[in-house]
Amino acid sequence: MSTGTVRGMDHVGITVSDIEEATRFFSEAFGAEVIYDSVSPSDDDVKGEETESILNLFPGTRITTVRMMKLQHGPGLELFEMQGPEQHQPVRPSDYGIQHFAVYVDDINEAIGLFERAGGKMFTSPQPLMFPTEAGDNNFFCYGRTPWGSVIELISLPSRLPYEESTSLRRWKP
Structure with missing residues (x-):
C-alpha cells in the first residue's frame, strides 16, 4: 500500500447506552462538540437485515441515534446508541x-x-x-x-x- 493512501485516523466509534449522557460526558470531560446527528430516533431507515449485515449486528438490533462529535485535536468520536436483544x-x-x-x-x-x-x-x-x-x-x-x-x-x-x-x-x- 502506498504511504500516500493512508492519511490518519478519522474517528473512533463507541456504542453507548444513552446518547445524551455520553454527549454530556464527552462535552464536560474533553470539551467535545456535536458536529451532526447521522441518525435520530425518528429515523427508521437504519434497521433491518441489510444494516445488520453491513455492520455485523446481532439480529434484531436497532440503531436509534448516531452522533458525530469533535475534539479540539485528533479523530472524531462517532457515538452509536443501539437497542438489541443481545448486548454485553x-x-x-x-x-x-x-x-x-x-x-x-x-x-x-x-x-x-x-x-x-x-x-x-x-x-x-x-x-x-x-x-x-x-x-x-x-x-x-x-x-x-x-x-x-x-x-x-x-x-x-x-x-x-x-x-x-x-x-x-x-x-x-x-
Missing part, C-alpha cells in the same frame, strides 16, 4: 479487541478533575509511564471508566521519550 458490557483491557483509546492532555490532574466531574471514574491517580521507551519527567498516564463502562486513558508526554534516540519515527502529538 464493554471489554476489559485484558480482553481481545479494541479495549481503550487515549486522550492526550496537557494537565493530567485538571483532565482527571473534568473526567470525574463529568461522571467518569479513574482507576488510579496519574502514574509514570510503565515502559522504559516512554519514561521521562512528568510523562504520566491513568485509565478510567466512562459512565457507560468504556475505558479511556489520559496521557501526557511533555518530556522527550527514550525511544526517540533509536528511530526517526515519532508518535503523534497535538
Whole structure:
C-alpha cells in the first residue's frame, strides 16, 4: 500500500447506552462538540437485515441515534446508541479487541478533575509511564471508566521519550 493512501485516523466509534449522557460526558470531560446527528430516533431507515449485515449486528438490533462529535485535536468520536436483544458490557483491557483509546492532555490532574466531574471514574491517580521507551519527567498516564463502562486513558508526554534516540519515527502529538 502506498504511504500516500493512508492519511490518519478519522474517528473512533463507541456504542453507548444513552446518547445524551455520553454527549454530556464527552462535552464536560474533553470539551467535545456535536458536529451532526447521522441518525435520530425518528429515523427508521437504519434497521433491518441489510444494516445488520453491513455492520455485523446481532439480529434484531436497532440503531436509534448516531452522533458525530469533535475534539479540539485528533479523530472524531462517532457515538452509536443501539437497542438489541443481545448486548454485553464493554471489554476489559485484558480482553481481545479494541479495549481503550487515549486522550492526550496537557494537565493530567485538571483532565482527571473534568473526567470525574463529568461522571467518569479513574482507576488510579496519574502514574509514570510503565515502559522504559516512554519514561521521562512528568510523562504520566491513568485509565478510567466512562459512565457507560468504556475505558479511556489520559496521557501526557511533555518530556522527550527514550525511544526517540533509536528511530526517526515519532508518535503523534497535538
